[in-house]
Amino acid sequence: MKLNPMKFVPALVDGDAVIGDSYAIALYLEDKYPQRPLLPQDLKKKALNIQIASIVCSGIQPLHNLTLVRFIEQKVGTGESIPWVQQQIDRGFTAVENMIKGCAGKFAMGDEVQLADVFLAPQIFAAVTRYQTDMSNYPTLARLHGQYMTHPAFEAALPDRQPDAPSSG
């Protein structure tokens, strides 16, 4: 609670700076560590990155966090949360797919990883592994998922690679 009054993870502690919220942390890191910029200079491409990140962190992810899912299970009925979550994911993924279809680059916005990828990768991963999302409806996102799963920085960040991940078996 002292680190993040919303009681959410993540929180970044950098010296005497404490920053909660993945969006604020990502933009802080952009300023603090300008190597490998995640946002392009071009205002339109920058805005597109931020829009995609926003769709994930305002339009999809908050609508499948555990507290809300439990609420739906309790109020609407057991098993009701899965179709509801799938609907939210579908809505967001359809919108993002429209925004990036025709993108010929290796990643969402081109041949370099940008902020949009940082937000898309975990969302797609969760959609596939937790919510049985059929990625064939979103061919560009499906291709990106394949790219992320083989990129070292993304691989190292996967949930089951973390120190607190339960041991398998």
Place this chain on the structure above:
Amino acid sequence: MRKEEAAMSAATGKPILYSKWFSSCSHRVRIALNLKGVDFEYRATNPMTDPDYEKINPVKFVPALVDGDFVVSDSFAIILYMEDKYPQCPLLPRDLKKKALNLQIASIVCSSIQPLQSHAVIGSYLGTMDTNESLQMVQHYIDKGFRAIETLLEGCDSKYATGDEVQMADVFLAPQIHAGVTRFQIDMSKYPILARLQDAYNEHPAFQAALPANQPDAPPSQ
């Protein structure tokens, strides 16, 4: 995007804001446009009933800003775009910690409060949740977010949230507080810092002009 929009925005040089009078996301952008003194055209739209709106904004939310041949949607993205395009009245401080605080507060509002509120309202509208449950859910999420922001702003003695100038946190807070009070019966006495900030926002011309009741598409009774 419809060609007419691009042509109109390009011809006049004025950005076009697609907005709904009571949308708190649109409200944020109106405040930011007013603060920066940007001359814009206001276009009311209802994404639920306007079949062409999807071409402008694929997520079908408001707001969207049409600037020449470019469309940017999502209030966070629009406001950060405006920070670069219209550097007057900067809404983000240079100091990285203060900047992060502004972004965190904005993010709490637009990821942890408003989407849940909006879905509870829609749930009530669609009949999947009764009115009382919907209101309780909204109040729960607003309360959680407001308590967190009160903690983040503890000891704040400046005129606005993070200083004596209006910044991004204020642009996101004002509409959320307004919606909380006018639509969801939030008792602001529980959040003394936010209550004080609300008084300051109510005195500021840029905020006053952005209020839902002052928009061209607000019903006359507002």
